[in-house]
Amino acid sequence: MAHEAKSLSTPTGSAPIDVEADAIQAIGMGIAQPDDATALRREEAGADYEVALESLNQWQLAWRKFRHHRLALMGLGILASFFIIALVGPIVWPFDFNTIPQPDVIVYQGRPPSLVHPFGETGGLQRDVLNLVINGARTSLFIGFSSMALGVLIGTIVGSLAGFIGGVLDNVLMRTVDVFLSIPLLFLILVASRFFGNGNVMLIVMIFAFFSWMGIARLVRSLFLSIREREFVEAARAVGVRDRRIIFRHILPNAISPIVVSASLIVAANIISEAFVSFLGFGVNPIYPTWGNILSNALTFIPLGNWWWPFFPGLMIILTVLAVNFVGDGLRDALDPRTRA
Amino acid sequence: MGKYIVRRCIQAIPVLFGITIVVYAILLAAPGGPTARFANNPRVTEADREKFKKAWGLDQPVPVQYCRWMGVCNPDNEGLAVFISDNGVPNFLPAAVGGGTNGILHGDFGISISTGQAVSTMIARAALPTAILAGTALVLWLLFAILIGSYSAIRRYSFFDQASTVFAYVGYAMPTFWLGIMLIFIFSGPGLNILPAGGMTETRLSPPFGSDAYWTYFGGHPVQAILDIGKHLILPVITLVVVNIAGDSRFIRASMLESLSQDYVRTARAKGLRNRVVWFKHAFRNAMLPFVTNVGLEIPFLFAGAIVTETIFSWPGMGRLTIDATRDFDYPLLMGVLLITAVIVVFANLLADIAYAVVDPRIKY
Numbered sequence: 001m002a003h004e005a006k007s008l009s010t011p012t013g014s015a016p017i018d019v020e021a022d023a024i025q026a027i028g029m030g031i032a033q034p035d036d037a038t039a040l041r042r043e044e045a046g047a048d049y050e051v052a053l054e055s056l057n058q059w060q061l062a063w064r065k066f067r068h069h070r071l072a073l074m075g076l077g078i079l080a081s082f083f084i085i086a087l088v089g090p091i092v093w094p095f096d097f098n099t100i101p102q103p104d105v106i107v108y109q110g111r112p113p114s115l116v117h118p119f120g121e122t123g124g125l126q127r128d129v130l131n132l133v134i135n136g137a138r139t140s141l142f143i144g145f146s147s148m149a150l151g152v153l154i155g156t157i158v159g160s161l162a163g164f165i166g167g168v169l170d171n172v173l174m175r176t177v178d179v180f181l182s183i184p185l186l187f188l189i190l191v192a193s194r195f196f197g198n199g200n201v202m203l204i205v206m207i208f209a210f211f212s213w214m215g216i217a218r219l220v221r222s223l224f225l226s227i228r229e230r231e232f233v234e235a236a237r238a239v240g241v242r243d244r245r246i247i248f249r250h251i252l253p254n255a256i257s258p259i260v261v262s263a264s265l266i267v268a269a270n271i272i273s274e275a276f277v278s279f280l281g282f283g284v285n286p287i288y289p290t291w292g293n294i295l296s297n298a299l300t301f302i303p304l305g306n307w308w309w310p311f312f313p314g315l316m317i318i319l320t321v322l323a324v325n326f327v328g329d330g331l332r333d334a335l336d337p338r339t340r341a
Numbered sequence: 342m343g344k345y346i347v348r349r350c351i352q353a354i355p356v357l358f359g360i361t362i363v364v365y366a367i368l369l370a371a372p373g374g375p376t377a378r379f380a381n382n383p384r385v386t387e388a389d390r391e392k393f394k395k396a397w398g399l400d401q402p403v404p405v406q407y408c409r410w411m412g413v414c415n416p417d418n419e420g421l422a423v424f425i426s427d428n429g430v431p432n433f434l435p436a437a438v439g440g441g442t443n444g445i446l447h448g449d450f451g452i453s454i455s456t457g458q459a460v461s462t463m464i465a466r467a468a469l470p471t472a473i474l475a476g477t478a479l480v481l482w483l484l485f486a487i488l489i490g491s492y493s494a495i496r497r498y499s500f501f502d503q504a505s506t507v508f509a510y511v512g513y514a515m516p517t518f519w520l521g522i523m524l525i526f527i528f529s530g531p532g533l534n535i536l537p538a539g540g541m542t543e544t545r546l547s548p549p550f551g552s553d554a555y556w557t558y559f560g561g562h563p564v565q566a567i568l569d570i571g572k573h574l575i576l577p578v579i580t581l582v583v584v585n586i587a588g589d590s591r592f593i594r595a596s597m598l599e600s601l602s603q604d605y606v607r608t609a610r611a612k613g614l615r616n617r618v619v620w621f622k623h624a625f626r627n628a629m630l631p632f633v634t635n636v637g638l639e640i641p642f643l644f645a646g647a648i649v650t651e652t653i654f655s656w657p658g659m660g661r662l663t664i665d666a667t668r669d670f671d672y673p674l675l676m677g678v679l680l681i682t683a684v685i686v687v688f689a690n691l692l693a694d695i696a697y698a699v700v701d702p703r704i705k706y
Contacts, residue, residue, distance in 0.1 A: 179359035182690070183683045186645035187663060188367065191675065194667045195371035272516045276649060279518055280664060295519060299653075302538060305530040307523070314519035321514035 065334040072330020075323035082320060086137040095135035095289055110306040120308035123301040129294075133313050136289040141320070143205055143290075144271035150209035151270075152263050155216025156252075162217065163224025164247060174221065177214045185211050186273060193277045199285030208273065212266050219262055223255040257335030264328030268321045275317055291317050346695055353687050360683040361445075364676055365407055371670075375399060375454060378670040397454070410451065410676070412444015445680065451673035455665075460677040463662060466551050470541055471658030475647050477574055478581040482643075483636065485586045490593025491628065494601060495620055505590060512587025517646050521580040521653040528576060537573050539655035542566070550657060577654045581646050585639065592635055597628040630701050637693020641686045 056064070066072055110123035119129035158177075162170040180188075192207045227233060228251065236250050271291075277283035278292025286293050291313040298310040371377065376393060379385040394400045398409060398416060405423065408414035414423040415432045426432040426441040434440030436447055443449050450460035493502040529538035537543070541550045546569060548554035559566045600606065601624045609619045644659075651660030659678060666674040 175355070175359065178356055179363050182356055182360055182687050183363070183679060184641040184645040184686060186648065187679060187682060190648075190663070191667050191679070192367060195368070195377075195670075268514070275516055276518055280652060282667065295522060299522060302522075302525055302530060305526065305532060307526045307530065310519065310522045310526070314516065314523065317516055317519065318511065318514045322510060325510070325514060 062331075062334040066330050069326075069330035069333060071326040072334075075326030075330070078319055078323035079327065082137060082141060082316075082323075085134055086141045089134035090138050093131055093134060095131055109304055110301065110309060113308050119312045120306070122298070122309050123304050123306045129309055129312050132289045132294050133291070133316055136291045136294055136313060137316065139201060139284060139288065139290040140271060140274055140292070140317075143201065143208065143274045143284075144267050144320075147205045147208035147212060147270050148263055148266045150205065151212030151266060152216050152259065154209065155213035156220050156259065158213060159217040159220025160224060160247060160252070163221040164228065164243070164251075170221070173217070177217055180211075180214050186276070189273055190277060190280065190282060194282040197277075197282065199283070201284055204274070204277075204283060208270050212270060215262060215266070216259065219258055220255060223258060224251055227251045227254050257331070260335060261328055261332045264324050264331060268324045268328075271317060271320055271324075275313075342698065345698060349691055349694055353691055356687055357684060360687075361411065361680065362407075364679045364683070365410070368672055368676065369403060375670060375672045378454070408444075410444055412441055412446035412449070414444075415441050416443055445677075450677035450680075453666075453671055453674040455669040455671045455674070460674050463674065464659070464677055464681060467657065467659045467662045469658075470550065470656055471647055471651070471660065473570070474574065474577055474581070474651070474656055474658060475643055478578050478585075478647075479643060481578060482582045482585045482589070485582070486589035487593055487629075487632075489586065490590040491597045491620075491625060493590070494594045494597035494628075497598065502594075505594075509587040509591045512583050513591075515584060515587075517580055517584055517649045518653055520583060521576070521650060524576045524580060525653070536576055538576075539573075539653070541570060541573050541657055543569050543573075573654075577650045577656055580653070581643070581650045584646065585642065589632070589635070589639070593628065593632055596631050597624060600624045600627040603627070630697070633700055634693045634697045637689050637696065640689035644682055644685070 110126070111117065111121040113120040117128050117130065119133060121128055122132070158173055162173040189207065189211050192211070193204060196207060197203050233246060233250050236246055241250075274283060274290065275292035275295065278286075278290050279296045281296060283292055284290045286296065294313040295310045298306065301309060375397065376390050376399075379390065379393075391400075398406060401409070405414055408423070409416050411433075413433045415426050416423075417427060418425060424432055426434070426439060428439035430439040432441035433444075433446055436442050441447060448461065450464070452458070453460050453463055456463065489505050493499075493505045496502055525538050527533060528536040542555075547558045547566060550570075601620075603624075606619060606623050609623045614623075647658065648660030648663050650656065651658045652664050655661070659682070662674065663678045663682075665671070666678060
């Protein structure tokens, strides 16, 4: 566990002493703090307790706070299990759109959940809904997370450029962001998926990324503007540190927590948008199961009352988005240096 | 104050201009362009495609196409004369002083490729159903969000507060269209079958909404017609409202809690004022300040939600128009819809800023 004491007498800040490192250490990074275990040892150690401090780095501190956030831990658990399902499930129980499950029995009506088929069977081709949901998880999660990663990358680059260089470039980039944000993004994503997507998963990921960087760019720019003026950056500049090093070693590490938190919101939004775009038939090729495609196919079977068909993929979307939101909440508390666990 | 409003309006102009460029650029970059609609039609030859392009002015250079669409260029002229209207004055001037009549500057959005009707007519026809749906949703959304949010703040940590927290988390994570589908399955499926699954009016009772025949029918049986629309509104409005209530009730709860902890609330209590007076006169009014801006910023989501909802419930509004235009690669219609939506969003944001300046006496300009 990250929080366990490494040595009883580690002094605060054992990092090599140079101006730059000290500057980084002074902010945000771990300020040594005793926890309960240390307090116990402190009593045992008697007079020695004043040096019985442990040093935790930023991430160890964050994890310690995150662990106390019960909902966030639960969200992390749900996400982890969904990832395992998405990775292993399709290998163990692949979806094969060439095979119709029960070719000799012609039953148009779907079947409600039972012990053999816990999520029921679809109307029409009588596919197992659990199988569809498991195989859809891979595509849906892949689109949600990879488009977020790409979008955050673009947003961070644009925001850093705008915030660090400033001037005309800043103006041009930020006005572009303004314009993009004045059109409801869902409309643009919808149109772009139809016009450029071709049902291809990788193209859809790129389209989603292309429309998810604006918020991050705005955020990173404002962080750069404020961090740029802080003393430790000034100190680094005074000792002659080059721009690139200032950006990557001094400014970006301090901007990470807000970026991570808004990235979690992007994942949630993109998973829902993927489902929506696929639902309308403009997303991933409808012969492959994604959570949106399953919902879309269910819509024609309303008169038969196959409620289990759209219910379970929707439930998966809700659980994923809830989990992502909880993890985002937990991260926000954990990465905020002003709160202490 | 007046100066501030004027300045904000002027700032909106470059944004609107930028929107026309972004919308145009995205559609322009699409592979195949407007002829993509014929991609799977074996009977359309290359010659037909060229003819189609010529008929719709798509053979012109892109800047010329854009300027024609904007109304800066006159499609009847060639060479440098394109900027001059038929009456010999610059084409972008209003028609009243002799300028051109084409382009969005003159209110002409072009002609839909798939229906052949004027885009402005189609949008005007779809605007009323969307306004009915979004308007009803907006009123209920604000009402419930404010009620739930402020009640949970007043009775903090009560059962109601906990329940509304759970509702907010789940509602916020719920995809709108999924909620719509489930509602249809529950209320219009074979089990209950008490509410209509889609449409705006009962087609067996009345002519299609918006036609002249409909309005004569409406004049004849106003109560029946309104009840009919009301019945068709129930499910779409619930679908549209739940997500927004979930998010905003949390927002109001937070801002209400903050204003309940302010010094002036303590002062009011110390004066011996009754709880109700403190809540509504002191805390509530201040808690609403940040919410005013928030509502303006959420209008885009209301619109985005409306496209989804209208698709599921086959509501004949702007959302349906957008989806149809997207599916059919109907460029002029799509540009018109996107532009109108963007304009509404920009003005909603503008109104939110101005409203904030009006309601918050601390802001001076």
